[in-house]
Amino acid sequence: MSRINGQVRIVGAGLLGTSLGLALVKKGIDVIISDTSRASQALAIDYGAGRSAQSGDDPVLTVVCVPPDYTAGVVAAELAAFPNAIVTDVASVKQSVLHELQQSGIDISNYVGSHPMAGRERSGAVAGRADLFIARPWVVVPHQSSNSVGVDLVTDLALEVGSIPTLMEPIEHDHAVAAVSHVPQLVSSLLAARLLSTSAQEISLAGQGLRDTTRIAASDPGLWVQILSANAGQVAPVLIDLAADLNSVIAALTDINAGGSLTTISRTIEAGNRGVERIPGKHGGGYTNYATVVAMIDDKPGELARLLTEIGQIGINLEDLKLEHSPGAQIGLVELSVLPEAEAKLVEDLTGLGWRLA
């Protein structure tokens, strides 16, 4: 039994639109998928993400899955074309879309914004997956005149595809994603850009810390210009605060023997300690200090599986697992995170089974 009774119309056959179509078709819902690019639309339909529009379509819900810059215009067109349908969108900024709609003067009581926190490093219909939204937060963002039918329907949409719906005001949403997504993106990009003036030999000393802090610096510039410019008002103040802290650190390092310099540096690292502790861990709980055990494996197919099979037989659940890269070596280091109380047994049993621990 589906939570959604009626047709769902998806506008935009990129990664999110196609994935949403695949997920809803799987649930037996009649999905109409449309894109201004005939090729993208045909590909999404071939994939099984829906059917093309036809006269007499009467959707209960339209989901606008186009880039942020085009979202408000398409939402307005959909509200006009299907006055009985609820319209939502998936843009990763919410205030700018809403303001543009409000300024147009049209009735937007059938509009409810939303933002599924799902994505992949690849884009386009080809990357679409029915399970993209599973276990991801999906922010539902009503405005003052959104009707309750719309809020319920968008919440049902999130639940239907396996997401975890969270209700937020537009400004709350934009403030939140500035902090947890947009600022980290810019900071990672700025940090990675420093490597352009670092020699190859110097970069060869890179460890996991550099890799982790710069991974998202590989993101798409075109998309991020749209996101960051649409949320500039929320991102700039966070960066201004960060710049103030950065300037304090620079002043301290530039005159390291001055009174207070060491305190400034110590307080910076300590504030980071407290900040990172606020990030929730697995299963929605608070930050957990897992115990980590590092095992060495030969870098060939099946070795990691053999290790994990034996850990499974020991009966210990892994909370996290990371493969560490080892430039120049043909050996892999596997960082196993477990609950602290499981560490001693894991070490003892793995050692007993002949695994080398680092």
Add this chain to the structure above:
Amino acid sequence: MSRINGQVRIVGAGLLGTSLGLALVKKGIDVIISDTSRASQALAIDYGAGRSAQSGDDPVLTVVCVPPDYTAGVVAAELAAFPNAIVTDVASVKQSVLHELQQSGIDISNYVGSHPMAGRERSGAVAGRADLFIARPWVVVPHQSSNSVGVDLVTDLALEVGSIPTLMEPIEHDHAVAAVSHVPQLVSSLLAARLLSTSAQEISLAGQGLRDTTRIAASDPGLWVQILSANAGQVAPVLIDLAADLNSVIAALTDINAGGSLTTISRTIEAGNRGVERIPGKHGGGYTNYATVVAMIDDKPGELARLLTEIGQIGINLEDLKLEHSPGAQIGLVELSVLPEAEAKLVEDLTGLGWRLA
């Protein structure tokens, strides 16, 4: 057959000293381990990381493994106590140690600096592991009057414990670690500190990007004050360049409609793209764009092992693997990185075996 003929004396029984002792004892080398803390020394000896000093000791090599602030003083004392021994250290900054030694006016031809790029999130003798150095870069840092015997012996030490030796000048080393380690540490701390003014509900939207960029913000303030203050001269200029870029971004975001603002943001993300591409991938090769396939597993012991066993049977080698945290969900997402040419087969075979791919 060991590359090192003679006694090795280790001063400082923390994580690095104890790990080094364990590694060398395993190779049959006579290791003397010493610490100003009797308890730490006794623990390291109990662990099997060496024996206590006795009259008549005649080391060929002394390795000073004390915190950066104490390194030069201990190196000088060792050079005086054992005039026939080569002395090295493992401090993560090299110019400040050398300058302090040069200013003391003693003969330092037997001194060769070094820096094994190895560590763990835990510290102390208890965290010591014989295999800590395997597959890690070990920077050997001679100075103008270092003798060649010393350079060879420290290189042999690195090889003996499984590290990959790299020769660098002191300033090269300090410039390199500023870029790949010290600046990322400060930037991660500054970014994580912003979360102190973010609400718990907002942080609940955190994805893998925030986790990756802030992981090293959990590092020890006491140690980092020593490292950063000792390398302030190399770290500050990089941060000043980063601050200039950051100010450009802030100016662009603050007046997003001004001419050039979008270009500034686009160039920032693009520069990050090019920077991150310079980080070497696994096996010492250049940056590789692996294909990633995301599989879903139930969050219970043995599921990950079962998945990896089947991947091993398919015959595909994993280049990287990451477990993704899913706040609020009891399902795990496993990101599998493989060579691009292996992706299609992996997707087809895993799907055929009944795995759900995201």
